[in-house]
Amino acid sequence: MRANRTLEIGTGLFVLLGFAALLFLTTQLPASGVKFGAPRAGYHVSAEFDNIGDLKVGAPVTMAGVRVGEVEGIRFDSKDYKAVVGLRVDPQYNQIPEDSYASIQTQGLLGGKYIGISPGGLDSYLKDGSRIEQTQSAIVLESLINKFFANYSSKGGGEGQGADNHSRAESRK
Amino acid sequence: MNQRGGDGFILEGVRRLGAVTIFLVRLLLECVPALGRPRLLVHQIYNAGARSLIIIMLSGLFVGMVLGLQAFNLLQRFGSEEALGTAAALGLLKELSPVITALLFAGRAGTALTSEIGLMRATDQLTAMEVMAVDPLRHVAAPRFLGGVVAMPLLAVIFSVIGLYGAQLVGVQLMGVDKGVFWSQMQGSVGLHDVTEGVVKSLVFGVACSLIAVHEGYHAEPTAEGVGLATTRTVVASSVITLLLDYVLTAAFL
Numbered sequence: 379m380r381a382n383r384t385l386e387i388g389t390g391l392f393v394l395l396g397f398a399a400l401l402f403l404t405t406q407l408p409a410s411g412v413k414f415g416a417p418r419a420g421y422h423v424s425a426e427f428d429n430i431g432d433l434k435v436g437a438p439v440t441m442a443g444v445r446v447g448e449v450e451g452i453r454f455d456s457k458d459y460k461a462v463v464g465l466r467v468d469p470q471y472n473q474i475p476e477d478s479y480a481s482i483q484t485q486g487l488l489g490g491k492y493i494g495i496s497p498g499g500l501d502s503y504l505k506d507g508s509r510i511e512q513t514q515s516a517i518v519l520e521s522l523i524n525k526f527f528a529n530y531s532s533k534g535g536g537e538g539q540g541a542d543n544h545s546r547a548e549s550r551k
Numbered sequence: 552m553n554q555r556g557g558d559g560f561i562l563e564g565v566r567r568l569g570a571v572t573i574f575l576v577r578l579l580l581e582c583v584p585a586l587g588r589p590r591l592l593v594h595q596i597y598n599a600g601a602r603s604l605i606i607i608m609l610s611g612l613f614v615g616m617v618l619g620l621q622a623f624n625l626l627q628r629f630g631s632e633e634a635l636g637t638a639a640a641l642g643l644l645k646e647l648s649p650v651i652t653a654l655l656f657a658g659r660a661g662t663a664l665t666s667e668i669g670l671m672r673a674t675d676q677l678t679a680m681e682v683m684a685v686d687p688l689r690h691v692a693a694p695r696f697l698g699g700v701v702a703m704p705l706l707a708v709i710f711s712v713i714g715l716y717g718a719q720l721v722g723v724q725l726m727g728v729d730k731g732v733f734w735s736q737m738q739g740s741v742g743l744h745d746v747t748e749g750v751v752k753s754l755v756f757g758v759a760c761s762l763i764a765v766h767e768g769y770h771a772e773p774t775a776e777g778v779g780l781a782t783t784r785t786v787v788a789s790s791v792i793t794l795l796l797d798y799v800l801t802a803a804f805l
Contacts, residue, residue, distance in 0.1 A: 385593070385594060385597050386593065388597050388601040388602075389593050389596050389597040389600070389601055391601065392596070392597070392600045392601035392604055392702075392705065393596070393600075393705065395604070395705075395709055396600075396704075396705025396706070396708060396709055397705070399705075399708040399709045399711065399712040400705075400708045400746075400750070402712050403644070403708055403711060403712065403746045404743060404746055406734075406738070407640060407644075407737060407738060407741040407745075407746060432739075434735045434736070434738075434739050435735055436731040436732070436734055436735030436738070437731060437732060437735055438729045438731050438732060445729060448731045449731075485633050485732070490633045490732055490735070490736055490739075492732070
């Protein structure tokens with residue numbers, strides 16, 4: 379009887395652990411919005427961007443390259459047609475000037491997007507619920523290339539070179 | 552094993568494949584009545600699963616850590632360390648955890664199954680059951696087979712989760728990848744179908760490895776040497792079949 383009990387408890391624990399792992403994999407790996415664990419401390423600010431590129435929830439918020447917080451939520455404002463990004467800033471960084479400037483930047487060549495904050499000059503600081511007014515959108519590489527080709531072909535038109543023809547065909551699209 | 556000199560190597564292989572297939576069908580037919588005896592099944596899940604837990608968790612941790620280190624090193628060359636989470640998660644979920652779990656299972660639980668049933672055969676316990684009109688296939692083989700089939704996917708998902716934390720340990724704590732980036736990049740590019748792929752793979756491996764282990768034990772030559780040989784065959788056959796099936800399943804899923 380005694381041995382039977384330990385056996386059943388062991389089996390139960392094993393099955394429980396297995397299903398907990400399965401639950402973790404199915405809810406935590408694909409972005410499902412289900413979050414385990416207590417919310418992290420810090421204060422919340424928001425910023426509006428014209429284009430956030432592929433910024434994701436959980437991406438870091440940095441100042442001078444140092445991580446000060448993370449992206450907490452992204453939603454679309456259907457009135458202004460802008461992306462509203464919610465940021466959580468760690469509580470110890472509570473002296474960020476109110477007129478600071480937020481921009482979306484890229485880590486490395488293929489890396490994900492993150493938000494960089496450049497400090498402003500005001501004496502009043504960002505606090506819970508404030509909004510960062512000055513923002514710069516993500517630089518989308520494709521549109522940059524398009525712009526470059528448009529410039530290039532309008533400047534060097536009529537040369538009649540192969541590469542040039544190609545770029546003009548691109549810019550006409 | 553009857554050694555008829557004229558029969559070729561190939562014919563013997565075909566015969567064994569046929570024998571295993573017939574055994575699988577008989578085993579599957581006995582699985583339904585075996586479910587009516589949950590106590591036997593629970594015992595086998597304990598033997599195959601719970602007792603393999605430590606080795607699976609330890610291996611998962613180290614495999615995850617190595618994966619974190621290697622993937623970081625490789626990704627760093629392309630300046631995209633942020634993809635570490637994705638690389639670790641996909642590598643673990645789709646390949647490493649089903650395959651390594653199956654290999655460890657073959658070594659840890661498969662050998663135990665084979666030698667246990669083989670020894671029952673050698674000491675005439677199976678024959679005694681038959682004499683008493685107790686079907687050994689139903690009472691000995693089927694619960695062990697089912698136990699292995701249930702335990703394998705559970706072990707594989709535990710391996711995956713531990714491995715992910717192992718990769719995080721190296722990537723985030725040691726190499727300095729951002730923790731939020733590690734998880735958010737992973738969440739952005741891992742889909743539910745990737746999890747499903749891993750679970751289906753490990754389920755198939757569970758059927759294959761348990762079948763081979765039970766079959767080898769059941770048909771072991773009733774001598775000490777025969778049981779030893781059967782155990783060796785279990786490990787060799789399970790490992791090869793696992794790797795072969797892995798290729799087939801990967802191709803099927805892509």
